[in-house]
Amino acid sequence: xxxxxxxxxxxxxxxxxxxxxxxxxxxxxxxxxxxxxxxxxxxxxxxxxxxxxxxxxxxxxxxxxxxxxxxxxxxxxxxxxxxxxxxxxxxxxxxxxxxxxxxxxxxxxxxxxxxxxxxxxxxxxxxxxxxxxxxxxxxxxxxxxxxxxxxxxxxxxxxxxxxxxxxxxxxxxxxxxxxxxxxxxxx
Amino acid sequence: xxxxxxxxxxxxxxxxxxxxxxxxxxxxxxxxxxxxxxxxxxxxxxxxxxxxxxxxxxxxxxxxxxxxxxxx
Numbered sequence: 306x307x308x309x310x311x312x313x314x315x316x317x318x319x320x321x322x323x324x325x326x327x328x329x330x331x332x333x334x335x336x337x338x339x340x341x342x343x344x345x346x347x348x349x350x351x352x353x354x355x356x357x358x359x360x361x362x363x364x365x366x367x368x369x370x371x372x373x374x375x376x377x378x379x380x381x382x383x384x385x386x387x388x389x390x391x392x393x394x395x396x397x398x399x400x401x402x403x404x405x406x407x408x409x410x411x412x413x414x415x416x417x418x419x420x421x422x423x424x425x426x427x428x429x430x431x432x433x434x435x436x437x438x439x440x441x442x443x444x445x446x447x448x449x450x451x452x453x454x455x456x457x458x459x460x461x462x463x464x465x466x467x468x469x470x471x472x473x474x475x476x477x478x479x480x481x482x483x484x485x486x487x488x489x490x491x492x
Numbered sequence: 493x494x495x496x497x498x499x500x501x502x503x504x505x506x507x508x509x510x511x512x513x514x515x516x517x518x519x520x521x522x523x524x525x526x527x528x529x530x531x532x533x534x535x536x537x538x539x540x541x542x543x544x545x546x547x548x549x550x551x552x553x554x555x556x557x558x559x560x561x562x563x564x
Contacts, residue, residue: 366515367496367514367516368516369500369514370511371500371503371511371513372511372529372531372541374511374531374534374539374540375540375541376529376541376543377529377543378513379515405497406500406501416540426540466540467513468539468541475496
């Protein structure tokens with residue numbers, strides 16, 4: 306009968322680096338779930354992250370218009386999706402609206418440009434925001450939207466366009482901040 | 493009256509109901525040439541302005557605008 310000699314040091318104690326010479330086959334030699342108490346996730350399988358990238362921009366300059374058709378503002382940001390079916394989450398918030406030369410009903414619209422091909426309207430952000438004397442509220446933008454229709458991996462520009470029905474409409478005054486955040490989510 | 497209010501007041505003195513969009517203050521000739529989108533028409537969709545940074549209004553110049561703004 307052949308005998309195998311097993312060193313007692315191999316049965317207990319600390320495994321040294323020397324004893325780990327070579328490599329461990331992680332494809333088949335690891336089982337079980339590392340609990341959260343030991344720094345693991347507690348998950349039995351891996352789920353890839355859904356947020357692929359985030360872009361952001363802020364603006365504090367004054368923005369105003371007397372145009373009765375939609376015209377571009379400086380409020381924009383760009384994102385280049387990694388997949389055509391990614392969702393683009395859009396947040397645009399802030400600003401301090403006002404008016405001049407008389408009552409003005411300001412409107413804001415989100416425009417989109419894909420691959421530098423020219424801007425077109427994507428969604429109305431708010432319509433006919435009344436600004437007039439007698440206690441108006443200097444309202445701000447509060448808009449969010451999920452763009453699922455871009456179908457591209459080219460650069461996408463999102464830009465805020467504004468117009469007024471009369472006089473002058475101010476989208477932003479007094480160095481208030483307008484922020485825009487674009488987030489690409491995996492489909 | 494702040495700077496942007498002076499701009500709009502002076503602008504309408506030179507030409508009433510002129511349509512444009514302003515991003516930032518208009519304090520210098522450089523601002524005048526770069527921060528204003530002047531409306532020249534409407535796109536076929538009927539709601540988007542056709543704009544240019546080149547001032548199409550002969551009644552309005554930076555010098556005239558600055559003169560009016562300084563009076564305010």
